[in-house]
Amino acid sequence: MEKMITNVKGLQGTVAVPGDKSISHRAIMFGSMAEGKTTIENFLAGDDCLSTIACFRKLGVEIAQDGTSVTVEGKGVKGLKQSDTILDVGNSGTTIRLMSGILSSLPFETTLEGDESIAKRPMTRVVQPLREMGAVIEGREDGKYTPLTIKGGTLKGITYTLPVASAQVKSAILLAGLQANGKTTVIEKEKTRNHTETILQMFGGNIVSDGNAITVEGGQSLQATSVTVPGDISSAAFFLAAGAIVPNSTICLKSVGLNETRTGILDVLKNMGATMTIKQTNAPDAAEPIGDITISTSNLKATAINGSIIPRLIDELPIIALMATQADGTTVISDAKELKVKETNRIDTVVSELSKLGADIVATEDGMIIKGKTSLNGGEVTSYGDHRIGMMLAVAALICPEEVTLHDAEAINVSYPNFFEHLHQLMQK
Numbered sequence: 001m002e003k004m005i006t007n008v009k010g011l012q013g014t015v016a017v018p019g020d021k022s023i024s025h026r027a028i029m030f031g032s033m034a035e036g037k038t039t040i041e042n043f044l045a046g047d048d049c050l051s052t053i054a055c056f057r058k059l060g061v062e063i064a065q066d067g068t069s070v071t072v073e074g075k076g077v078k079g080l081k082q083s084d085t086i087l088d089v090g091n092s093g094t095t096i097r098l099m100s101g102i103l104s105s106l107p108f109e110t111t112l113e114g115d116e117s118i119a120k121r122p123m124t125r126v127v128q129p130l131r132e133m134g135a136v137i138e139g140r141e142d143g144k145y146t147p148l149t150i151k152g153g154t155l156k157g158i159t160y161t162l163p164v165a166s167a168q169v170k171s172a173i174l175l176a177g178l179q180a181n182g183k184t185t186v187i188e189k190e191k192t193r194n195h196t197e198t199i200l201q202m203f204g205g206n207i208v209s210d211g212n213a214i215t216v217e218g219g220q221s222l223q224a225t226s227v228t229v230p231g232d233i234s235s236a237a238f239f240l241a242a243g244a245i246v247p248n249s250t251i252c253l254k255s256v257g258l259n260e261t262r263t264g265i266l267d268v269l270k271n272m273g274a275t276m277t278i279k280q281t282n283a284p285d286a287a288e289p290i291g292d293i294t295i296s297t298s299n300l301k302a303t304a305i306n307g308s309i310i311p312r313l314i315d316e317l318p319i320i321a322l323m324a325t326q327a328d329g330t331t332v333i334s335d336a337k338e339l340k341v342k343e344t345n346r347i348d349t350v351v352s353e354l355s356k357l358g359a360d361i362v363a364t365e366d367g368m369i370i371k372g373k374t375s376l377n378g379g380e381v382t383s384y385g386d387h388r389i390g391m392m393l394a395v396a397a398l399i400c401p402e403e404v405t406l407h408d409a410e411a412i413n414v415s416y417p418n419f420f421e422h423l424h425q426l427m428q429k
């Protein structure tokens with residue numbers, strides 16, 4: 001249990017948020033499948049991406065990690081070897097779902113499992129299409145849940161329409177498709193984050209996006225490259241919110257990834273009337289567009305969040321809910337059922353913990369309704385082991401006049417190990 005910083009009079013300064021989690025995972029995965037030495041800079045050394053490194057080491061890949069610098073000695077996808085122990089994905093949904101795709105095409109058996117949260121998350125969404133491609137997958141309740149045992153081998157390409165908007169499912173199928181016979185096409189009704197597509201091309205892979213259909217040809221070999229990971233906009237979101245809701249604040253977030261499949265949070269901030277500027281910048285080897293975002297204390301107004309923007313801000317909905325408590329009017333979040341199958345049921349955990357602090361917030365079947373502006377007071381809250389809930393509550397505490405204690409604060413290490421250090425720096429300025 002940790003005591004949070006409360007009743008803050010202002011936040012000033014600049015933060016370089018850590019590297020993007022989605023891109024860091026993919027850089028390790030593609031580096032492990034490529035031929036040659038891949039170097040990664042600004043890697044996110046958070047627990048989830050460290051789980052991905054540990055899994056590939058067990059498959060025989062030499063990976064050296066020194067803080068945020070990583071080198072991967074790739075020997076091609078055929079160089080991956082059977083592990084003599086189970087692969088532990090920890091808390092990371094991205095690791096288990098994307099690796100299931102890779103392992104489906106490899107001629108050996110692997111068992112994957114993770115923590116208590118992973119054990120509750122749905123796996124059928126990847127198991128079903130991968131079985132259709134020819135992989136033999138066993139798991140609890142017929143592959144609905146972990147542990148998953150994957151017997152990979154020769155796969156056939158498929159055309160698959162995603163039943164849920166999920167970049168993890170899209171990526172698992174495309175990764176399997178890279179080694180399958182023929183073409184594999186994934187059709188998405190709503191556009192999800194496209195890092196698999198962009199990073200694959202950096203490693204020399206071919207991929208064609210035609211409207212909502214994304215196609216890879218099987219039998220591709222990949223070449224090592226250098227990747228500089230952009231700052232994670234999903235981590236920046238916590239300081240964007242802090243800058244907007246804490247009085248007397250101006251915060252600049254440096255070198256944040258601005259891939260438009262991820263920038264829904266910036267659209268929401270604009271709609272809410274935030275005082276914010278975005279300046280595109282350039283960095284050599286940057287995997288994707290980046291920029292600096294400056295935000296100041298703002299008079300926020302309520303908004304409606306639904307439809308195709310949801311996949312572009314899915315991980316930001318907990319912190320958006322907090323901002324909505326400080327906005328004038330009623331904010332309605334809908335079409336966001338996917339929140340129920342994240343590290344926690346994020347509709348339930350956001351509603352229960354913000355209510356404890358004094359928010360006027362109710363859960364709906366596919367989102368939440370938040371009435372603002374309310375003053376938050378203080379209280380005893382928990383992350384339930386969910387990093388994004390933990391950081392949202394730490395930001396909420398900043399505007400609470402009374403004491404706030406947070407249980408399970410260490411979950412924040414999953415995606416932002418130096419979160420509290422960065423928060424302290426903004427207070428000292």
Ligand SMILES: O=C(O)C1=C[C@@H](OP(=O)(O)O)[C@@H](O)[C@H](O)C1
Binds near residue numbers: 094165166314315
């Ligand atoms: O592909 C990825 O890197 C991710 C995709 C999203 O999950 P879904 O694919 O389940 O929507 C997101 O919530 C997760 O944090 C990372």
Ligand SMILES: C=C(OP(=O)(O)O)C(=O)O
Binds near residue numbers: 095343388
């Ligand atoms: C949902 C998340 O990650 P994952 O699915 O990789 O566990 C997240 O980081 O918010």
